[in-house]
Structures are given as C-alpha cells and as structure tokens.
Amino acid sequence: xxxxxxxxxxxxxxxxxxxxAYPESEFIKSLTFQYQERGGLSKKQLQGLYGKASKIKTIxxxxxxxxxxxxxxxxxxxxxxxxxxxPLYTRDEKAGVLIHDILAKYPQHKRVLFLKxxxxxxxxxxxxxxxxxxxxxxxxx
Numbered sequence: 001x002x003x004x005x006x007x008x009x010x011x012x013x014x015x016x017x018x019x020x021a022y023p024e025s026e027f028i029k030s031l032t033f034q035y036q037e038r039g040g041l042s043k044k045q046l047q048g049l050y051g052k053a054s055k056i057k058t059i060x061x062x063x064x065x066x067x068x069x070x071x072x073x074x075x076x077x078x079x080x081x082x083x084x085x086x087p088l089y090t091r092d093e094k095a096g097v098l099i100h101d102i103l104a105k106y107p108q109h110k111r112v113l114f115l116k117x118x119x120x121x122x123x124x125x126x127x128x129x130x131x132x133x134x135x136x137x138x139x140x141x
Contacts, residue, residue, distance in 0.1 A: 010066040014053050021056045043074040089124050098133040105140055
C-alpha cells in the first residue's frame, strides 16, 4: 500500500494507545504483533481494534475517524450460499422400461440381465448399450 506520508501511521498510533490503556489485553498484543510482522490487519481485526479504541477517551477523534475510514475502505467479503446438491447420474427411465419389457418375455437374457444390474446400481448406460436395448426390444415386436 502506497501512503502519502509514510512517517504517519494512524493504525500503529491507535494500537500503541490502546496497548497502554489495556496492557494485559492479549487481543491488542496479537494485533500489534501481526501488524508489525505482516504490515496490515484484516477488516474484522480493524473493527475489533476500533471497538476497543472507541472506549478510550485519550485517543484523538481524528485518529478514530481515520481508522474508521480505513475500515470502510476495505472490501467486504460475502460468502455465497452452497449450490443445491444434484445427483451425478439421473436414471434413464426409458431404458428401465425397455429392460423390464425384455426380461418379462426372456427372463434369462444374459446381456439384458447385465444391463439391468448396471441400471440398478445407478451406473450410466452408454449410448451403445442403450442402442442394444432398443435393438433387443425391436426384435421382440
């Protein structure tokens, strides 16, 4: 982030003032450490810092206003809702009817029994297998 005056660091000033007001606060210590190590804080962390700093009367309101402006400048992250679960495979009911009709007339047809097992296990039938079923069904008629 490019700042106009690098010697002016409002966030660090607020962190120091809050640290002197709350010397035992682990939250302020961790924020100060993270700000020094990483060079920035997230929007939620800045909001927490603003909440603590707004209770302190010794911090000038200009610094609090600048901190609030920094918070408002940061983008808001939204989580989108999860998409609805859809099954990977939808049964082809036409193939189920063909298998049922063929097995009604020829219950021992090995290839159709194999395709029925595949259909019952929710495995997709290939176009070639569907073509075979249609061919067997036409032979019945």
